[in-house]
Amino acid sequence: MKRIHIYLLTLLVLLVGSVHANLWAQTAAVATQSQVKSAAAGNSLLRVSLPLKDNSVRFGMIGDTGTGTQKQHQLAEVMLEYRKAFPYEFVVMMGDNMYGGESAKDYKSKFEDVYRPLLDMKVKFYASLGNHDEPAQRFYEHFNMNGKEYYRFTKGNAAFYALNSNYLDKKQLQWLESELAKDTSEWKVCFFHHPPYSSGGKHGSDKQLREVVEPIFVKYGVNLVLTGHDHFYERVKPQKGIYYFVIGAGGKLRSGDVKDNSVLTDKAFDRDMSFTVGEIVGDQFYFQTVSRTGETVDSGVLPNQRKKP
Amino acid sequence: MLASFVGVNTKINFIVKAATLLLVFSLSALAFGQSTQTEPPKTVATAIKPANKQEKLLLRNYEKAVKQYVALRESVRKKLPPLSKDSTPEQISVYQKQFVDGVRAHRAYAKQGYMFTQPLANYIRELIRKEFKGTDRVQVREAILEADTAGVPLKVNYPYPETKELSQVPPTLLLTLPQLPKEVKYRFVQRNLLLVDTDNGLIIDYMTNALP
Numbered sequence: 297m298k299r300i301h302i303y304l305l306t307l308l309v310l311l312v313g314s315v316h317a318n319l320w321a322q323t324a325a326v327a328t329q330s331q332v333k334s335a336a337a338g339n340s341l342l343r344v345s346l347p348l349k350d351n352s353v354r355f356g357m358i359g360d361t362g363t364g365t366q367k368q369h370q371l372a373e374v375m376l377e378y379r380k381a382f383p384y385e386f387v388v389m390m391g392d393n394m395y396g397g398e399s400a401k402d403y404k405s406k407f408e409d410v411y412r413p414l415l416d417m418k419v420k421f422y423a424s425l426g427n428h429d430e431p432a433q434r435f436y437e438h439f440n441m442n443g444k445e446y447y448r449f450t451k452g453n454a455a456f457y458a459l460n461s462n463y464l465d466k467k468q469l470q471w472l473e474s475e476l477a478k479d480t481s482e483w484k485v486c487f488f489h490h491p492p493y494s495s496g497g498k499h500g501s502d503k504q505l506r507e508v509v510e511p512i513f514v515k516y517g518v519n520l521v522l523t524g525h526d527h528f529y530e531r532v533k534p535q536k537g538i539y540y541f542v543i544g545a546g547g548k549l550r551s552g553d554v555k556d557n558s559v560l561t562d563k564a565f566d567r568d569m570s571f572t573v574g575e576i577v578g579d580q581f582y583f584q585t586v587s588r589t590g591e592t593v594d595s596g597v598l599p600n601q602r603k604k605p
Numbered sequence: 606m607l608a609s610f611v612g613v614n615t616k617i618n619f620i621v622k623a624a625t626l627l628l629v630f631s632l633s634a635l636a637f638g639q640s641t642q643t644e645p646p647k648t649v650a651t652a653i654k655p656a657n658k659q660e661k662l663l664l665r666n667y668e669k670a671v672k673q674y675v676a677l678r679e680s681v682r683k684k685l686p687p688l689s690k691d692s693t694p695e696q697i698s699v700y701q702k703q704f705v706d707g708v709r710a711h712r713a714y715a716k717q718g719y720m721f722t723q724p725l726a727n728y729i730r731e732l733i734r735k736e737f738k739g740t741d742r743v744q745v746r747e748a749i750l751e752a753d754t755a756g757v758p759l760k761v762n763y764p765y766p767e768t769k770e771l772s773q774v775p776p777t778l779l780l781t782l783p784q785l786p787k788e789v790k791y792r793f794v795q796r797n798l799l800l801v802d803t804d805n806g807l808i809i810d811y812m813t814n815a816l817p
Contacts, residue, residue: 397768403694427752427773431790431803432701435692443690463790464776490773499751504744504775 341590342374344382346575346582353452353576354382356419358546359390359489359524362428364406368547371569371588372410378586379414384573387411387419388456390524390543391426391489393439398430406547407438422449424458426489426524431460448475454576455481459488461505461523469508476516482600483576486513487522493540495558496526498550513538517602520581528554528566529585531594535560537601539581545569565593579603653732653781663725664783670720671800674712674809675788678802681707705764705805715762720800720810729782729798734817736781742817748775749816754794759813765792765799765806 346354356375361368378384394406408415415421415438423439424446425431434441441447445460446468457475460468476484491499492506502525513521514536524544532540546569554564568587575582579600585593655661681704688700721729737745752772757765765771772793782791785800789809792799798815799808 399767400694400698403697427771429771430767430806432697435688435690435697435700437691437693441690443688461776462771462773463779465779466784467787469776469780502748502773504741504748504777508776508780 342377342381342586343592344378345584345592345595346382346573347577348382348575349577351452353454353483353574354384355451355574356384356387357390357487357522357541357543357572357574358387359522359542359544360392360426360527361389361410361547362392362394362402362406363547364402364410365547367549367569367588368406368410371546371571372414374586374588374590375411375571376413377590378573379417379419382573382575385419386451387414387421388458388485388487388522389421389423389439390487390522390546391424391462392428392524392544392547393423393426393433394430395428395547398432403436422456422458424488425460425462427462429462446471450481452576453481453578454483454485455479457484457486459486459509461488461490461502464505464508469512472509473512473516476512476518479516482579482603483520483581484516484518485520485522486518489523490525491523491540491542491544492521493532493535493560494523494526494542495530495532495555495560495564496528496542496550497553497555499526500555501560510536510538519601520598526550526553528564529570529572529593530554530560530564531562531583531585531596532560533562534601539598539601541572541583543570543572543585546571563594653736660728663722663728666722667720667725667783671785671789674720675786677711678704678708678788678805678807681711682804701805705802705807708802708805708807709762712762715810717759717761717811719761721798721812726812726815729812729815730817732781733778733815737778737817741777745775745778746816748773749793750795752793757794759794759797759799759808759811761808761810763808765801765808767806 394402396402411421420440421438423433423441425433431445433439434443434445441458446458448455448457450456457472459472490502490505492510493501518538521538521540523540523542526542527544527548527550528542529545530542532542549569551566554561554566565585565587568589570585570587570593572583572585581598583598584595587593655664685700685703685707688696749772752770754769754772757769774791774793779791785791788803790801790803792801793816796816797811797813799811801808
């Protein structure tokens with residue numbers, strides 16, 4: 297009889313826990329105007345949950361930013377506030393860096409003006425190209441693409457691969473495969489625009505892209521895949537051992553677009569714009585996603601899948 | 606009395622088993638989600654090989670025409686002040702304008718069908734129709750047609766408007782189409798296939814109804 301009680305109690309705890317988490321997520325998701333203002337003014341909602349260890353790799357993640365709207369500016373202000381407490385060194389961009397025109401004026405209003413304080417602090421931005429981006433962006437000084445549509449750079453024990461998912465041709469795939477084959481970095485991170493996995497109602501998973509890149513990611517032990525295109529935040533349940541994130545609400549928001557009860561979703565947030573910050577400490581990847589109001593909408597730590605415990 | 610005791614016991618056993626099964630199921634589902642299982646990679650499709658001499662000739666002529674275009678645009682590009690990897694937006698704008706104007710002036714003769722000849726266009730239409738069927742075709746169409754390309758003029762030797770979205774060309778399709786050098790890209794405007802210069806956005810040629 298005692299055994300039954302223990303089993304039933306365990307089940308009850310699991311059930312209550314999941315309902316509570318759901319309610320918490322919904323409560324945290326409601327953004328009021330006053331919260332937005334207080335976030336921009338160094339608000340009290342902003343909390344850093346990353347460990348801030350010596351010699352760690354610290355970086356920001358944004359996607360689908362290039363609007364130049366007031367809301368993009370507000371989110372950038374929260375990013376700036378966050379950096380004061382957690383000095384991330386660089387930011388990776390998931391594409392759609394420039395919506396609409398790409399004149400000199402657009403570069404200024406949709407990027408430089410928005411992130412000027414971070415640029416002045418020598419924070420480096422590494423861009424990838426989305427379906428709204430001209431390939432000429434690869435020559436832009438602040439996107440650090442070295443004149444290439446796809447490229448690799450390393451930071452500490454991590455290698456970052458920026459891909460052009462808008463035009464993933466044979467040459468690019470061959471390059472990716474040959475680079476990954478010789479890569480001995482502890483963490484292999486790929487970032488690009490279209491998500492192989494996403495619960496978005498408007499776009500969702502890009503299955504044709506997945507068919508081509510996933511076998512390569514699996515074969516060469518890619519740990520982390522960062523994407524955008526869908527204008528919300530989603531942490532996807534690990535797929536074939538790989539961690540996938542959709543980080544596409546840096547300048548636009550598609551409110552309510554995450555499909556309810558999607559089997560892919562570990563955590564999603566589509567009620568406000570957001571950015572994500574990551575810290576790689578040895579074989580752990582810590583992450584935190586913060587909304588325009590300064591609220592933490594997701595955080596956690598993921599172990600390196602390729603390391604034996 | 607004994608019978609009712611046995612009945613209760615059976616119910617208890619049933620509840621215990623059900624709870625155990627539920628827990629085991631939850632834990633295994635969790636473990637599956639986190640698993641690092643690997644599957645042997647699928648073979649990535651490569652460009653389809655020509656089936657006969659006629660197709661071979663078509664593709665050879667196409668390749669030749671593309672090479673000629675690249676040679677022409679390179680002759681223009683080399684005369685421009687080079688664009689560094691750390692360019693300002695102003696430098697990028699000026700460079701693109703000079704580049705596109707220069708190439709346009711050198712190929713004022715260009716007309717639709719100069720690269721995508723009628724037999725080649727038919728070959729490409731058939732290739733896409735044959736290679737993408739069922740779900741694959743639906744996914745390819747969705748990826749291409751979701752792009753907002755309304756208002757892009759289908760005009761040879763005119764630049765693709767920079768304010769317009771560039772539709773994603775699904776990688777499976779890119780691996781099927783005849784391969785191109787890095788200076789030239791395929792683009793779709795609705796169901797129409799365009800050849801566009803990578804760096805200056807010039808529409809080199811186009812064919813209609815490439816997508817089934």
